[in-house]
Amino acid sequence: MPDDQMLETEVVQYTTYEFPLNERIRTLLRLEDLFHKFDFFLVQDHRLDHHSALLTLFEIIEVGSRADLKSDLLQELERQGQQLSQFREHPGVDRDVLEETLRSIDKVSYNLAQCSGRLGHHLRDNEFLMIIRSRCSIPGGVCEFDLPSYHRWQSQAAPVRRADIEKWFEPMRPLAKAIDLVLKILRHSGELLTTLAEKGSFTQQTSGKTFQMLRVDIPAHLPVVPEFSANKYMIWIRFNMPNEQGVGKNNPVEENFEFKMRLCNL
Incomplete structure (x- = not known):
């Protein structure tokens, strides 16, 4: 067919809106959003971006402080693994995709099970971070004359600050990966x-x-x-x-x- 007779196919772009229908999913979506924001600010180099990463970290602790969040995710991942295992012999199922998903569930579940205590409990004993957190509730409360020690930390090189933030966040990473996987399964249902x-x-x-x-x-x-x-x-x-x-x-x-x-x- 000549080019001038070919019909052009218009590609429609969509904006997606998600509405949680219970409090549990609402909490997971909020945490997912905060984890994404944290990852964005963390990889930046400016001290203000790293300040935003810490503020987001404090929000994650606030939203995810439910004691049963970990157990809920573990139970859901176990249930999903059992359900998906039943499709191993089902005709028409992509075995490679299925097995990869099951391996992901097993890995995420194992890592999450190794976590102890509530989300962010390890940070509550960090006096440096808790002072920053308490001052953040005051408008303009983290100026250099309010928190000289924080000003000194912000004056360090970006890789040094990033390493500290990653260390503070690392115990939360298994929970972030578990939330990501559960919501991925939910979205494809x-x-x-x-x-x-x-x-x-x-x-x-x-x-x-x-x-x-x-x-x-x-x-x-x-x-x-x-x-x-x-x-x-x-x-x-x-x-x-x-x-x-x-x-x-x-x-x-x-x-x-x-x-x-x-x-x-x-």
Whole structure:
């Protein structure tokens, strides 16, 4: 076929929104977000980036202080491993991918099981970090005249600061990897559906079935954002146009448009 007769295929870019449907998944998503931010700031060289890495580290401790977080993840990884093992002899299953996933579950579970105590408990005995943490709650409370020792630490070379932060974070890494793996499995569960928002609204009955997360993919060129509510019987999504002036409420969308969604459950 001549080039001038070929039809060009438009590649649609999507913006993904994730809505946790219980407190457990909400906590995991918050921790995942904080771990990503921590990794970003850590690899930078400026002292202000490393200050941001420490602030993020303190947030991780605050969010992940639940005593049962580790046991919940271990139980979930064990359950996923048992379920996936049943597919070893299932026709049509990619054995290499399956075995790699099972090895990842075993490795992450083993490393997580070696961790002791609550998330970040080892930092609570670090007087240097706890003083910084307490001063961070005060606006402008970590100026050099407030914390001369912190100012000296920030004045060291970037590799020295980075090595210290990595040392402080290292006991948390198994938990970060466990959260990453559990959410990866969750995100790939469920069927990806293309559906229609009629006059900017979508509802779906769940018939009492429990889900843990809703993923909504909206074409990036559409200036809309979703608002979401759910109970054990119904899921409701209302799409609004953000008020660019920053004043008043968002404007409801009145047109029909297609979007993608996935109801996820471990």
